[in-house]
Amino acid sequence: MHILVTNDDGIDSPGIYALVHALRSVGKVSVVAPDRQQSAVGHALTVSSPLRATKIRRDGEFFGYAINGTPADCVKIGICALLEEKADLLVSGINHGSNTSKNILYSGTVSAATEGMIMGLPSIAVSIDSLDYRTDCTVAAEYAARIARQYADLNIPADTILNVNAPALPKEQIKGFRVTRQGTSGWEDAYECRKDPMGREYFWLSGQYNSIDTDIDSDEGAMKAGYVSVTPVRYQLTNEDIRSRLRITE
Amino acid sequence: MHILVTNDDGIDSPGIYALVHALRSVGKVSVVAPDRQQSAVGHALTVSSPLRATKIRRDGEFFGYAINGTPADCVKIGICALLEEKADLLVSGINHGSNTSKNILYSGTVSAATEGMIMGLPSIAVSIDSLDYRTDCTVAAEYAARIARQYADLNIPADTILNVNAPALPKEQIKGFRVTRQGTSGWEDAYECRKDPMGREYFWLSGQYNSIDTDIDSDEGAMKAGYVSVTPVRYQLTNEDIRSRLRITE
Numbered sequence: 001m002h003i004l005v006t007n008d009d010g011i012d013s014p015g016i017y018a019l020v021h022a023l024r025s026v027g028k029v030s031v032v033a034p035d036r037q038q039s040a041v042g043h044a045l046t047v048s049s050p051l052r053a054t055k056i057r058r059d060g061e062f063f064g065y066a067i068n069g070t071p072a073d074c075v076k077i078g079i080c081a082l083l084e085e086k087a088d089l090l091v092s093g094i095n096h097g098s099n100t101s102k103n104i105l106y107s108g109t110v111s112a113a114t115e116g117m118i119m120g121l122p123s124i125a126v127s128i129d130s131l132d133y134r135t136d137c138t139v140a141a142e143y144a145a146r147i148a149r150q151y152a153d154l155n156i157p158a159d160t161i162l163n164v165n166a167p168a169l170p171k172e173q174i175k176g177f178r179v180t181r182q183g184t185s186g187w188e189d190a191y192e193c194r195k196d197p198m199g200r201e202y203f204w205l206s207g208q209y210n211s212i213d214t215d216i217d218s219d220e221g222a223m224k225a226g227y228v229s230v231t232p233v234r235y236q237l238t239n240e241d242i243r244s245r246l247r248i249t250e
Numbered sequence: 251m252h253i254l255v256t257n258d259d260g261i262d263s264p265g266i267y268a269l270v271h272a273l274r275s276v277g278k279v280s281v282v283a284p285d286r287q288q289s290a291v292g293h294a295l296t297v298s299s300p301l302r303a304t305k306i307r308r309d310g311e312f313f314g315y316a317i318n319g320t321p322a323d324c325v326k327i328g329i330c331a332l333l334e335e336k337a338d339l340l341v342s343g344i345n346h347g348s349n350t351s352k353n354i355l356y357s358g359t360v361s362a363a364t365e366g367m368i369m370g371l372p373s374i375a376v377s378i379d380s381l382d383y384r385t386d387c388t389v390a391a392e393y394a395a396r397i398a399r400q401y402a403d404l405n406i407p408a409d410t411i412l413n414v415n416a417p418a419l420p421k422e423q424i425k426g427f428r429v430t431r432q433g434t435s436g437w438e439d440a441y442e443c444r445k446d447p448m449g450r451e452y453f454w455l456s457g458q459y460n461s462i463d464t465d466i467d468s469d470e471g472a473m474k475a476g477y478v479s480v481t482p483v484r485y486q487l488t489n490e491d492i493r494s495r496l497r498i499t500e
Contacts, residue, residue: 040296041292041294042292044294044356045290047289048289050454051441051455052452053453073455076439076455080439102485114355118352146499156492156496157489160489186368189330190330191331193331200302201302203327205297205323205326205327231488232488232493234488235355237354237484239407242484243429246429248400249400250396
């Protein structure tokens with residue numbers, strides 16, 4: 001099995017390193033990842049400027065390609081131009097910070113998996129519930145490898161990816177996998193208005209995350225309860241209930 | 251009714267101008283839009299740099315705020331920091347170029363509507379099937395206004411937006427509204443590898459769009475057949491069929 005690995009924290013992050021290490025027990029791993037942190041880029045593609053691929057070494061050997069673009073760029077250019085052999089699976093992560101509930105819509109990590117799906121690959125996004133880069137990702141990476149190993153037997157359809165969120169807990173405190181649905185928690189947004197040294201106003205996005213999903217059938221609820229949450233996320237977006245009854249007057 | 255209007259082609263585009271003009275017959279219109287073209291940004295948010303809001307005049311009067319950010323930024327900052335009165339509806343567009351099938355996932359226009367929905371507003375994305383900025387958007391804007399006028403009666407749930415795609419045809423050739431589902435057409439991607447004057451390689455995303463949706467119940471098929479396509483797009487992404495049967499081995 002040939003696994004393409006990417007992320008949105010950048011090729012230097014500890015999360016991708018732990019993931020690559022664990023996936024090497026499953027198959028051959030190729031890395032194509034952003035050259036810097038790309039959080040909250042969503043499914044952006046770089047169409048107005050050229051992309052460059054830089055070979056990165058780590059521990060004295062070739063580790064992967066760093067791209068001056070978004071996670072979705074990395075997946076596209078990896079598959080179309082950089083990989084010498086066809087990939088069989090895409091794994092994106094491990095992201096520092098969970099990607100649950102409404103955050104899925106902003107997540108570069110999840111969008112990389114979405115792009116993998118668009119390009120015809122089975123795809124998994126993996127995040128850990130800690131923003132601290134020092135958090136050990138070994139256990140989350142092992143869980144990701146377990147999913148990668150059995151992916152073919154899970155019968156996931158071509159329009160669906162798996163979005164995995166692991167608690168930042170030691171191995172013995174993790175309760176195992178739990179299949180979940182996307183939760184409904186979201187942000188209470190705010191912008192801080194400041195003045196620059198010239199007296200001109202500018203704004204910073206701030207705000208607070210309201211975690212309301214305590215149900216362990218939700219992605220966030222399961223993760224907070226100590227499970228590795230696995231959500232099948234689908235990109236056929238039509239609301240069929242509404243479609244069948246919607247009548248618009250001319 | 252107070253309508254927030256944004257787009258991803260930038261506040262100077264003819265599409266947003268036509269839309270604002272048509273929506274003024276429906277209610278009060280406020281404009282908060284990117285200061286430049288933002289295509290293919292998807293649902294990106296600006297979190298690592300400050301945003302600025304510049305007041306723009308057009309035809310001798312205040313037209314709206316230009317933001318140095320993405321369409322999703324414009325919606326968030328508009329609602330949180332710039333609008334003096336609460337908005338009742340968000341309309342994003344009119345985008346030059348359709349946003350059908352898999353393109354929905356990359357579209358800044360659609361993502362602005364998604365952000366509107368996240369912020370609790372009924373939201374509509376509007377695109378016209380022509381990349382040419384000289385294409386007249388008056389008819390598409392009139393159709394958008396008709397939807398805006400009856401939105402409250404359509405009973406669209408809070409997790410769903412309307413994605414509207416209009417053909418670039420004269421009024422008399424348009425067959426009316428058609429409620430559709432997201433099609434499955436997509437891109438055959440390719441990267442062109444070139445060398446810069448220093449001899450270093452760089453890549454441009456190129457590729458070709460394969461239009462395979464001819465069914466008039468699909469967004470693209472309906473639009474190509476002369477209908478104004480209206481797709482209810484939902485952002486609860488869980489694949490419930492898979493969720494209920496997925497078993498992952500520890």
